[in-house]
Amino acid sequence: xxxxxxxxxxxxxxxxxxxxxxxxxxxxxxxxxxQILISSKELEMKLEPRSSLITHNMGVIAEAVxxxxxxxxxxxxxxxxxx
Numbered sequence: 001x002x003x004x005x006x007x008x009x010x011x012x013x014x015x016x017x018x019x020x021x022x023x024x025x026x027x028x029x030x031x032x033x034x035q036i037l038i039s040s041k042e043l044e045m046k047l048e049p050r051s052s053l054i055t056h057n058m059g060v061i062a063e064a065v066x067x068x069x070x071x072x073x074x075x076x077x078x079x080x081x082x083x
Contacts, residue, residue: 008024012043012047012049015047015049016049017049017050018049018050018051018052019044019049019050019051019052020051020052020054021040021051021052021053021054022054023054023055023056023057024036024040024053024055025037025055025057025060026055026057033060034063037060037063037064040064041064053065066081067079067080067081068080068081
């Protein structure tokens with residue numbers, strides 16, 4: 001878990017214009033998942049990188065994103081704003 005945190009920290013240190021997070025909360029216990037999502041929102045407001053989140057967890061999607069794109073077999077199936 002520390003390696004995952006360090007990888008995230010190193011990526012943020014580079015001040016990317018796009019941050020691509022592939023299953024960032026997978027294998028984390030629930031309290032840590034919430035903290036990861038809170039921290040990523042804070043960083044996005046401070047550093048202003050654009051971020052894309054890839055996940056199968058609908059709970060994470062409900063808490064973390066503004067726009068949702070559902071894909072299947074590499075094709076966009078649905079797209080819309082999250083309210």
